[in-house]
Amino acid sequence: MATLSGTHDFVRYNAVARLFHAVIAALVLFNILTGIFGEAIEDIWQPFPAHKATGILILFLSLARLAWRFTWTMPAWPATMGKLQQSVARLTHGALYVLMIVVPFTGWIFSSAGKYPLSIYGLFDWPKLPVAKGSALAEAAHEGHEVLGFLMAGLVILHIAAALHHHFVIKDNVLRRML
Numbered sequence: 349m350a351t352l353s354g355t356h357d358f359v360r361y362n363a364v365a366r367l368f369h370a371v372i373a374a375l376v377l378f379n380i381l382t383g384i385f386g387e388a389i390e391d392i393w394q395p396f397p398a399h400k401a402t403g404i405l406i407l408f409l410s411l412a413r414l415a416w417r418f419t420w421t422m423p424a425w426p427a428t429m430g431k432l433q434q435s436v437a438r439l440t441h442g443a444l445y446v447l448m449i450v451v452p453f454t455g456w457i458f459s460s461a462g463k464y465p466l467s468i469y470g471l472f473d474w475p476k477l478p479v480a481k482g483s484a485l486a487e488a489a490h491e492g493h494e495v496l497g498f499l500m501a502g503l504v505i506l507h508i509a510a511a512l513h514h515h516f517v518i519k520d521n522v523l524r525r526m527l
């Protein structure tokens with residue numbers, strides 16, 4: 349069982365949780381940017397093979413992160429946060445966890461129906477799911493990937509804005525305890 353690290357004058361998230369957060373945040377930002385602007389930059393660089401490999405990586409890192417999440421209790425909310433703020437934060441974090449798994453999974457489903465192999469950075473091929481091209485499942489997963497991908501982008505912007513608001517306006521420890 350991991351303990352919360354208390355070497356600062358405030359209690360931080362444990363080191364593994366902070367590492368998971370930083371690595372997955374960087375990968376998710378990469379995928380949101382390549383997902384949204386990928387087609388626009390295709391003449392310079394074709395980002396979708398890297399988008400797909402990174403998305404698969406996010407899926408499995410997020411499953412590991414979620415499993416780890418059940419082994420510890422988060423540090424108490426600071427006194428600066430009211431009940432409503434706490435509920436909004438809890439809801440946003442829960443939604444981000446769900447999207448970190450559902451968005452890459454929908455990508456894996458509809459890309460399995462495509463003609464291109466799923467390659468993990470050219471190192472090895474990733475197995476495709478048994479999904480037929482043009483099937484209802486492939487179409488729904490494609491639609492879902494687009495809608496939920498944009499929803500995730502919006503939530504991530506809100507989430508980052510909230511973290512910066514805590515740090516620079518409220519001036520509490522919320523951002524520092526996750527860094």
Ligand code: HEM
Nearest residue numbers: 379380383384400403404406451452455456459494497498
């Ligand atoms: C957390 C991980 C992921 C995020 C945040 C993400 C996000 C996005 C976004 C926002 C788009 C643009 C949607 C549009 O304009 O149509 C997109 C497109 C795409 N994504 Fe992902 N994605 C992720 C994982 C994956 C995975 C795992 C795969 C496949 C293995 C994948 C395959 C694709 C493909 C092929 C497109 C282009 C779709 C099209 O041209 O219609 N994505 N992604």
Ligand code: HEM
Nearest residue numbers: 372373374376377417422441444445504508511522523526
């Ligand atoms: C880009 C993708 C990101 C995702 C998917 C994400 C996801 C999450 C999730 C799920 C949590 C809840 C942790 C838990 O209690 O288990 C969390 C917490 C947190 N995130 Fe992010 N995050 C992202 C980016 C960022 C960035 C860029 C920042 C900083 C600017 C940030 C700042 C924080 C902070 C400060 C917390 C802790 C809030 C608290 O004290 O309860 N996150 N994040």
